Amino acid sequence: xxxxxxxxxxxxxxxxxxxxxxxxxxxxxxxxxxxxxxxxxxxxxxxxxxxxxxxxxxxxxxxxxxxxxxxxxxxxxxxxxxxxxxxxxxxxxxxxxxxxxxxxxxxxxxxxxxxxxxxxxxxxxxxxxxxxxxxxxxxxxxxxxxxxxxxxxxxxxxxxxxxxxxxxxxxxxxxxxxxxxxxxxxxxxxxxxxxxxxxxxxxxxxxxxxxxxxxxxxxxxxxxxxxxxxxxxxxxxxxxxxxxxxxxxxxxxxxxxxxxxxxxxxxxxxxxxxxxxxxxxxxxxxxxxxxxxxxxxxxxxxxxxxxxxxxxxxxxxxxxxxxxxxxxxxxxxxxxxxxxxxxxxxxxxxxxxxxxxxxxxxxxxxxxxxxxxxxxxxxxxxxxxxxxxxxxxxxxxxxxxxxxxxxxxxxxxxxxxxxxxxxxxxxxxxxxxxxxxxxxxxxxxxxxxxxxxxxxxxxxxxxxxxxxxxxxxxxxxxxxxxxxxxxxxxxx
Numbered sequence: 001x002x003x004x005x006x007x008x009x010x011x012x013x014x015x016x017x018x019x020x021x022x023x024x025x026x027x028x029x030x031x032x033x034x035x036x037x038x039x040x041x042x043x044x045x046x047x048x049x050x051x052x053x054x055x056x057x058x059x060x061x062x063x064x065x066x067x068x069x070x071x072x073x074x075x076x077x078x079x080x081x082x083x084x085x086x087x088x089x090x091x092x093x094x095x096x097x098x099x100x101x102x103x104x105x106x107x108x109x110x111x112x113x114x115x116x117x118x119x120x121x122x123x124x125x126x127x128x129x130x131x132x133x134x135x136x137x138x139x140x141x142x143x144x145x146x147x148x149x150x151x152x153x154x155x156x157x158x159x160x161x162x163x164x165x166x167x168x169x170x171x172x173x174x175x176x177x178x179x180x181x182x183x184x185x186x187x188x189x190x191x192x193x194x195x196x197x198x199x200x201x202x203x204x205x206x207x208x209x210x211x212x213x214x215x216x217x218x219x220x221x222x223x224x225x226x227x228x229x230x231x232x233x234x235x236x237x238x239x240x241x242x243x244x245x246x247x248x249x250x251x252x253x254x255x256x257x258x259x260x261x262x263x264x265x266x267x268x269x270x271x272x273x274x275x276x277x278x279x280x281x282x283x284x285x286x287x288x289x290x291x292x293x294x295x296x297x298x299x300x301x302x303x304x305x306x307x308x309x310x311x312x313x314x315x316x317x318x319x320x321x322x323x324x325x326x327x328x329x330x331x332x333x334x335x336x337x338x339x340x341x342x343x344x345x346x347x348x349x350x351x352x353x354x355x356x357x358x359x360x361x362x363x364x365x366x367x368x369x370x371x372x373x374x375x376x377x378x379x380x381x382x383x384x385x386x387x388x389x390x391x392x393x394x395x396x397x398x399x400x401x402x403x404x405x406x407x408x409x410x411x412x413x414x415x416x417x418x419x420x421x422x423x424x425x426x427x428x429x430x431x432x433x434x435x436x437x438x439x440x441x442x443x444x445x446x447x448x449x450x451x452x453x454x455x456x457x458x459x460x461x462x463x464x465x466x467x468x469x470x471x472x473x474x475x476x477x478x479x480x481x482x483x484x485x486x487x488x489x490x491x492x
Contacts, residue, residue: 007134007135007136007138007159007160007163008079008134008140008159008162008163009076009079009162009163009166009197009198009201009202010043010076010077010079010080010131011131012201012202012204013025013036013039013040013043013076013201014040014131016036016201016204017036017037017039017040020036020204021035021036021037021040022035022036022037023035023036023177023204023206024036024206025038025039025200025206025207026039026069026072026183026206026207026208026209027206027207027208027209028069028208028209028210028211029208029210029211029217029220029221032069034069036204039069039072039073039076042069042070042073043073043076043077043080044077044080044129045122045129046070046073046074046077046122047077047078047080047081047129047131048129049077049122050077050078050081050083050108050122051081051129053107053108054107054108055078055081055083055107055108056081056082056083056107056132057081057082057083057132057134057138058082058083058084058138058139059083059084059106059107059108060083060084060086060104060105060106060107060142061074061078061083061084061085061086061106061107061108061109061110062086062088062100062101062104062106062108062109062110063075063078063085063086063087063088063109063110063111063188064087064088064089064090064092064097064109064110064111064188065090065110065111066090066111066211067186067187067192067209067211067212068211069209070122071187072187072197072209074110074122075087075187075193075197077122079134079140079159080129080131080132081129081131081132082132082133082134082138083107084139084140084141084142085140085141085142086100086104086106086141086142086143086144086154087141087143087187087188087189087193088100088144088188089186089188089189089468090186090188091468099151099152100144100152103152103154103345103346104142104154104345110122134159135159136158136159136160136163137158137159137160138158138159139156139157139158139159139342140157140158140159140161140162141156141157141162141194142154142155142156142157142345143155143157143189143190143285144285145285145286153344153345153347153350154344154345154346154347155285155286155341155344155345156341156342156343156344156345157194157288157341157342158341158342160338161288161338161339161340161341161342162194162198162288163198163202164310164338164339165194165195165198165288165289165308165338165339166194166195166198166199166201166202167202168289168308168309168310168311168339169195169199169202169289169292169308170199170202170203171309172292172294172295172308172309173199173227173254173256173279173292173295174253174254174295175199175200175202175203175205175227176203176204176205177203177204177205178205178226179200179203179205179206179226179227180205180206180207180208180224180225180226180227181196181199181200181205181206181207181208181225181226181227181228181229182207182208182210182218182221182222182224182225182227182228182229182252183196183197183207183208183209183210183229184210184212184213184214184217184218184228184230184234185213185229185230185231186212186468186469188468189259189468189469190259190283190284190285190288191229191231191258191259191283191469192229194288195229195258195283195288195289196229208221208224208225213230213233213234213237215237215238215240215241215244216241218234218238219238219241219243219244219248222248222249222251222252223248223250223251224251225251225252226251226252226253226254227252227253227254227255227256228252228254228255228256229256229257229258230255230256230257231257231258231259231260231469231470232257232259232260232261232262232263232266232470233260233466233470234257234470235255235257235262235266235270235278236266239266239269239270239273244273244274245273245274246273246274246275249274249275249276252276254276254279254295255270255274255276255278255279256278256279256280256281257278257279257280257281258280258281258282258283258289259469259470259471260469260470260471260472261377261395262278262280262301263402263409264301264302264399264402265402265403266278267280267299267301267302268301277299278299279292279293279295279299279305280292280293280299280303280304280305281293281304281305282304282305282375282377284363284365285341286340286341286361286363287335287337287339287340287341287361287363288339289308289339290304290307290308290311290313290335290337290339290375291304291305291306291307291308291311291313291375292304292305292306292308293305293374294306300374302376302399303370303374303375303376304374304375304376304377305374305375306372306373306374306375307337307373307375308337308339310337310338310339311335311336311337311338311339312335312336312337312360313333313334313335313369313375314333314334314360315329315330315331315332315333315334315367315368315369316331316332316334316362317331317332318331318332318366318381321356321362327369327370327371328368328369328370328371329368330366330367330368330378330393331366331367331368332362332363332364332365332366332381333363333365333366333367333375333377334356334360334361334362334363335360335361335363336358336359336360336361340359340361341361343355364380364381364382365377365378365379365380365381366378366379366380366381366384366393377395378393378395378396379393379394379395380474383413383414383474384414385412385413385414385422385424386414386421386422387414387417387420387421387422387423387424387452388419388420388421388452389421390452390453392412392414392424392452392453394411394412394413394414394474395412396449396453397410397412397424397426397445397449397453397454397455398410398411398412398426400445400448400449401426401428401441401445404441404444404445405434406430406431406434406435406436407428407429407430407431407434407436407441408429408430408431408432408434409428409429409464410426410427410428410429411426411427411464411472411474411477412424412425412426412427412455413425413427413474413477413478413481414478415478415481415482415484415485416482416485417456417485418485418486420456423456423457423484423485424452424453424454424455424456425455425456425457425458425459425481425484426441426455426457426458426459427458427459427460427461427464427477427481428441428458428459428460428461429460429461429462429463429464430460436460438457438458441458442454442455442458456485457484457485459481459484464477465477
């Protein structure tokens with residue numbers, strides 16, 4: 001375990017490669033194996049290739065590449081030459097890529113449609129590259145946010161952001177060199193790239209590197225793993241797999257969930273099936289990880305746990321920004337700590353608007369903190385519904401809906417309403433075989449929620465629209481059902 005923080009994960013790789021070159025770093029289901037020594041040599045070759053193409057410290061290196069050990073090497077090589085790594089979702093279209101290339105202004109773009117370099121060609125260079133000196137304050141990565149409101153913003157993460165967060169997570173989750181992480185996440189995102197890979201490098205552990213999530217492959221691989229990181233969808237799909245049993249998970253010491261809210265029902269069902277309590281944590285592109293349920297101690301269903309060591313979390317009034325010191329007060333979640341990003345790339349006004357004068361970052365998430373210091377996410381500020389002058393937090397309605405028999409999942413949104421301004425609207429996925437109807441669900445909710453919180457309409461769908469990390473895309477739902485009340489009579 002690294003007690004002091006070298007400047008970045010690429011340094012951790014080279015340090016371990018010098019001491020333990022034959023230690024396994026990753027293996028793939030098709031039998032590919034890379035030791036720390038072999039990965040270090042590959043990273044050197046890719047770094048040399050970047051340098052030969054003119055990449056110097058501070059230059060951006062854009063990557064839109066499929067998940068592979070070589071893609072990991074490209075990330076670490078960018079750090080090694082002092083560059084700023086810019087991972088892009090493989091699902092982005094040419095038009096979206098054009099925007100990111102124009103905004104990031106990269107020296108090299110790998111695997112993208114325009115002017116991309118073949119990744120295979122990068123690795124065919126000399127080894128023996130000398131790393132570029134870098135300081136903890138130097139930029140390490142630009143992560144583009146999803147851009148649900150306006151154009152995507154590039155969050156500037158420093159080497160210190162990456163290093164301190166990975167070390168905090170490795171300690172909080174008790175990672176050691178004996179751990180084997182089952183890695184089935186994409187690597188263009190905070191979760192799969194920084195939380196997973198950096199934590200492995202910080203602890204000198206290894207990983208089973210799956211190209212994507214496949215329930216059969218995950219169940220086959222679990223007996224070789226000690227830790228699994230996933231999004232809630234991974235866990236709901238595993239619970240539907242007949243071979244996912246207590247025996248299959250016997251060697252695993254920890255299941256971690258993030259990137260989207262984990263339903264309390266999933267938490268309970270998973271524990272009943274396997275004996276494991278999923279550990280949920282909370283982070284975002286701009287801050288990496290902020291909080292985590294404890295490794296030792298109660299992992300509370302529906303909570304993302306207390307702040308990580310060194311991270312401060314507070315709740316503030318959404319309009320005035322004044323801190324709300326009382327327990328369980330609902331307001332804006334703000335964060336300060338070594339994990340918090342430097343600001344938005346080439347957007348100084350936006351950066352200034354998102355930070356308080358005392359350095360706290362306004363996350364845009366709404367939540368509360370209980371008497372034990374556990375943080376609960378209520379929802380995104382932009383998802384708040386104001387119906388008839390009353391504030392309705394979607395997660396409160398979703399929690400009650402999800403608890404009803406026959407409901408697999410729900411999403412609550414506000415859409416334009418001629419009388420109420422916004423109508424509370426529920427989108428529900430029924431459980432297989434369940435016969436649900438709008439009136440019976442509304443009647444059941446009347447015993448649980450104040451009248452102004454009740455959905456004015458409940459619509460049924462077979463599945464929710466999701467992004468690559470499994471988050472329900474509420475913006476898409478609002479667009480789909482935006483005209484639902486156009487012909488509604490007042491009071492409906």
